[in-house]
Amino acid sequence: xxxxxxxxxxxxxxxxxxxxxxxxxxxxxxxxxxxxxxxxxxxxxxxxxxxxxxxxxxxxxxxxxxxxxxxxxxxxxxxxxxxxxxxxxxxxxxxxxxxxxxxxxxxxxxxxxxxxxxxxxxxxxxxxxxxxxxxxxxxxxxxxxxxxxxxxxxxxxxxxxxxxxxxxxxxxxxxxxxxxxxxxxxxxxxxxxxxxxxxxxxxxxxxxxxxxxxxxxxxxxxxxxxxxxxxxxxxxxxxxxxxxxxxxxxxxxxxxxxxxxxxxxxxxxxxxxxxxxxxxxxxxxxxxxxxxxxxxxxxxxxxxxxxxxxxxxxxxxxxxxxxxxxxxxxxxxxxxxxxxxxxxxxxxxxxxxxxxxxxxxxxxxxxxxxxxxxxxxxxxxxxxxxxxxxxxxxxxxxxxxxxxxxxxxxxxxxxxxxxxxxxxxxxxxxxxxxxxxxxxxxxxxxxxxxxxxxxxxxxxxx
Amino acid sequence: xxxxxxxxxxxxxxxxxxxxxxxxxxxxxxxxxxxxxxxxxxxxxxxxxxxxxxxxxxxxxxxxxxxxxxxxxxxxxxxxxxxxxxxxxxxxxxxxxxxxxxxxxxxxxxxxxxxxxxxxxxxxxxxxxxxxxxxxxxxxxxxxxxxxxxxxxxxxxxxxxxxxxxxxxxxxxxxxxxxxxxxxxxxxxxx
Numbered sequence: 272x273x274x275x276x277x278x279x280x281x282x283x284x285x286x287x288x289x290x291x292x293x294x295x296x297x298x299x300x301x302x303x304x305x306x307x308x309x310x311x312x313x314x315x316x317x318x319x320x321x322x323x324x325x326x327x328x329x330x331x332x333x334x335x336x337x338x339x340x341x342x343x344x345x346x347x348x349x350x351x352x353x354x355x356x357x358x359x360x361x362x363x364x365x366x367x368x369x370x371x372x373x374x375x376x377x378x379x380x381x382x383x384x385x386x387x388x389x390x391x392x393x394x395x396x397x398x399x400x401x402x403x404x405x406x407x408x409x410x411x412x413x414x415x416x417x418x419x420x421x422x423x424x425x426x427x428x429x430x431x432x433x434x435x436x437x438x439x440x441x442x443x444x445x446x447x448x449x450x451x452x453x454x455x456x457x458x459x460x461x462x463x464x465x466x467x468x469x470x471x472x473x474x475x476x477x478x479x480x481x482x483x484x485x486x487x488x489x490x491x492x493x494x495x496x497x498x499x500x501x502x503x504x505x506x507x508x509x510x511x512x513x514x515x516x517x518x519x520x521x522x523x524x525x526x527x528x529x530x531x532x533x534x535x536x537x538x539x540x541x542x543x544x545x546x547x548x549x550x551x552x553x554x555x556x557x558x559x560x561x562x563x564x565x566x567x568x569x570x571x572x573x574x575x576x577x578x579x580x581x582x583x584x585x586x587x588x589x590x591x592x593x594x595x596x597x598x599x600x601x602x603x604x605x606x607x608x609x610x611x612x613x614x615x616x617x618x619x620x621x622x623x624x625x626x627x628x629x630x631x632x633x634x635x636x637x638x639x640x641x642x643x644x645x646x647x648x649x650x651x652x653x654x655x656x657x658x659x660x661x662x663x664x665x666x667x668x669x670x671x672x673x674x675x676x677x678x679x680x681x682x683x684x685x686x687x688x689x690x691x692x693x694x695x696x697x698x699x700x701x702x703x704x705x706x707x708x709x710x711x712x713x714x715x716x717x718x719x720x721x722x723x724x725x726x727x728x729x730x731x732x733x
Numbered sequence: 734x735x736x737x738x739x740x741x742x743x744x745x746x747x748x749x750x751x752x753x754x755x756x757x758x759x760x761x762x763x764x765x766x767x768x769x770x771x772x773x774x775x776x777x778x779x780x781x782x783x784x785x786x787x788x789x790x791x792x793x794x795x796x797x798x799x800x801x802x803x804x805x806x807x808x809x810x811x812x813x814x815x816x817x818x819x820x821x822x823x824x825x826x827x828x829x830x831x832x833x834x835x836x837x838x839x840x841x842x843x844x845x846x847x848x849x850x851x852x853x854x855x856x857x858x859x860x861x862x863x864x865x866x867x868x869x870x871x872x873x874x875x876x877x878x879x880x881x882x883x884x885x886x887x888x889x890x891x892x893x894x895x896x897x898x899x900x901x902x903x904x905x906x907x908x909x910x911x912x913x914x915x916x917x918x919x920x921x922x923x924x
Contacts, residue, residue: 372805373913466817467802471915496837501829508836631914636817655821656829661798661920663833666840669919674878 277731280306290727295692295720300685302476302676308627315597315729316341317433320443322599322621323347325464325635326355326427333376333391336467339623339631340431345420346370346380347429348391355424357431358393358417364406369417374467393417426455427462428619446707447529447595453585454603454617457565458572460640462617465651469634469659473669475676477598477624478726480632482689483668484594484601484622485722486522486530488714489693494667503607505541515713516540521588521700522710522718528596528725530718533588536560542607548587553579556586563591563605563615564639566646580704593718596725598622606653614646616653628676632669634659691716691723750891751866753857764856767867767894770901775849778923783831786923791895791904796822798888798908798924813909819920820908830923840921846876847922863896864904871908871924875917884917886910888924 277286289298289307301307323338324347335348337360344360346369362369367384370377379396381388386399387406395415398405406415420431423440430440444451455462473480483490491498492511498504499511506514517539524530536543548556557570562585565573573582584590594600598621606616617637622630636654638647657664678684693716700711710717757764770789777785798820804812822830834841853870868891875884893905908924 371803372808373803375804375806375808377806467800467814469800469817469819470913471918473918494839497833500836501833651817652821652826655818656826660819660915663830663838666919666921667838670840670877670921673918 278310278733280304286727286730290723290730291688292724292727294688295694295716296688296690297482297723298685299675299679299687299689302479302679303627303685305627308476308624310730312341312624314732315726316624317343318437318729318732319434319597320423320430320432320440321597322595322619323357323429323431324468325462325637326424326429327463327640328374328467329355331376333378334374335370335377335380335391336374337370337372340420340433341624342626343433344368345431346393346417347431348393350391351378354392355422355429356392357420357422357429358389359420361418362387363395363415363417364398387415389417393419426451428455443527444529444595445525445527446705447523447525447527447531449581449705450523450531450533450584450590450707451595451601453562453577453581453590454601457576457585458569458639458641459575462637463640463647465636465638465647469632469636469655471632471660471669472625473630473632473672474628475630475672476627476679477622477630479672479675480600480620480622480630480668481594481598482719482722483672484599484620485528485596486524486532486593486714486718488518488520488522488532488592489716491517494671495664497663497667502541504539505544518713520711520714521703522714523590523593523705524708524710524718524721526708526721526724526728528722529594530721531590531593531601532714532718533584533590534592535588536605540605540607543605553583553586557582562586562589563603564617564637564642564650566614566639566642568643569639569641572641584704594722596722597729598624602658604657606650606657608649608653614642614649614653616650616657618654618658620659632659691720694720751855751857751868753859753866755858757856757858757865763865764854767856767865767901768854770894771851771854771867771869774903775851779847779849781834781844783834787828787831789900789903790824790827791897791902792824794822794824794827794904794906796820796827796906798910798920801910801913803913812913819910819915820924827923834921838921840919843878845922848874850874859893861895865894865896865901867892867894873922873924875922886912886915886917886924890924 279285289301321340329349332351335346345357346360348356360368362382364387367382369380369382379388388396393416395412421435423430499506500508505516520534522532537546591604592602600620602618619635621633625631638650695710695715695717697708797818799813799815800817802812802814850872851869855868857866871888871890873886889909891907894901895904
């Protein structure tokens with residue numbers, strides 16, 4: 272097995288004691304250990320690419336939103352040249368927040384403490400009483416800007432990293448780009464963030480929701496049993512485990528730790544169960560059942576923006592849920608409505624660390640920008656009713672994770688291991704066009720183990 | 734599009750309190766009956782008598798909770814963001830939620846123990862006869878499992894209650910929460 276540089280915690284535990292690569296186990300103590308948390312902030316959150324928002328939030332020059340990269344707060348801005356910048360929200364003068372609002376428009380961010388001012392691109396304008404040179408005599412103005420992160424905009428999604436010379440964004444996405452394009456880059460005008468994200472705090476470590484976002488499909492059957500009871504997913508309350516709706520598909524993943532569950536609608540949802548794609552062309556399939564978030568008017572746009580193979584997958588077995596390492600959940604799901612429609616729900620979450628025992632759940636809700644207004648309205652409602660703060664699916668997750676957290680503090684419990692031993696092994700389905708590590712059939716632990724391996728690899732690098 | 738940069742005062746995001754000038758005075762018969770209804774509603778929800786609560790709702794109910802945002806300068810009072818919500822419900826979706834709560838809704842099974850404190854109630858007449866604007870403050874203490882520290886939430890509720898067959902029924906509720914980042918770990922309870 273690959274040997275890597277690692278670390279030793281003060282009680283002698285090494286990374287290999289925590290993430291047991293030989294037996295596919297992770298010690299529960301990783302969820303509560305404070306030393307480990309500090310290392311994660313350095314080796315994961317200050318190193319990898321992080322999702323901060325969407326460019327439709329800041330459409331005009333000077334628009335900004337304040338977001339978090341781990342526990343470091345940043346200002347995400349658009350400048351006059353239409354470029355997006357991510358700058359640390361820390362005044363280099365005395366450490367005050369330069370920006371005290373969560374969103375707005377400003378062509379200069381002036382610190383309220385002593386008045387040092389900065390442009391949307393983070394560059395230093397000056398300090399008050401210019402003739403007195405209150406920025407000092409030692410450093411020139413070009414050295415006094417806000418600390419800048421490296422930025423990449425993909426499908427309108429704003430990513431940033433402090434790892435200025437680290438892996439490119441394309442290397443970060445790896446083979447997942449083929450699948451993610453089908454969600455984020457499929458229409459002419461792209462996605463639109465429908466409003467500021469929902470935000471709320473959960474009393475648990477970021478990795479508890481994090482590892483679940485590595486495509487834990489299996490929990491759906493039990494934790495989200497109400498989806499079956501409510502008649503949304505196939506099966507009855509009595510036959511949930513026999514029918515196992517939504518468990519069969521193709522889980523796609525990669526060594527970067529990202530994954531997506533590709534699911535056929537007919538296999539998952541009761542209302543689609545009589546739809547047969549047998550012998551139907553891609554165009555016919557799209558007309559019969561457009562993928563989540565796509566309306567019939569938008570179907571021609573799919574062919575403009577995606578390859579024929581990508582459109583075929585989206586029409587047949589679309590990626591629906593999964594996540595990007597380290598802390599992003601993707602839920603682009605069919606969402607049957609009580610009024611009979613199904614326009615889908617498109618949501619991304621980030622799980623932002625707020626200390627070893629707290630995480631901020633940030634819920635971004637989207638629709639296609641070119642979708643009709645009523646569809647956007649329906650989709651907003653679908654996403655709010657299913658995901659996030661009051662979402663009937665994710666209420667149950669939010670109540671479960673803090674209880675795992677509580678266990679992780681027990682002196683005996685902390686050495687219990689999380690087990691990822693229900694493994695399928697990579698297997699390429701016949702005729703499958705996309706790349707990556709592929710796991711067809713019943714959803715198992717492979718993708719989540721890949722998440723932990725991505726974690727291991729970053730944590731092993733000082 | 735989320736436009737944070739509007740220069741003009743955006744009425745939709747400014748807190749307005751009561752719109753009507755026709756106040757229903759404290760201590761009047763109507764005020765007392767409405768206040769009693771709010772107390773009855775709080776008791777029904779605290780005691781998880783959801784059928785009793787549903788009987789207090791009108792079928793054209795709109796039930797929402799916009800997100801709040803910390804803003805500054807000229808935008809500082811425009812902090813109620815109705816483009817995004819914590820609740821975006823109607824009567825049908827409330828039925829879906831209460832129906833779920835009677836089955837495998839682990840978020841409330843075992844259930845939270847809650848106390849809803851309703852204060853600062855102000856009432857005014859709407860233009861439609863028999864409809865009343867009711868603004869009240871809500872403070873909820875929520876005890877979960879054996880955790881000694883309660884989760885709490887504070888909000889202003891702007892309601893329209895309608896007199897139907899001798900009883901007041903809820904037709905509109907907008908819950909203006911105070912936190913931009915909620916300290917409550919989910920909203921599996923009604924506000």
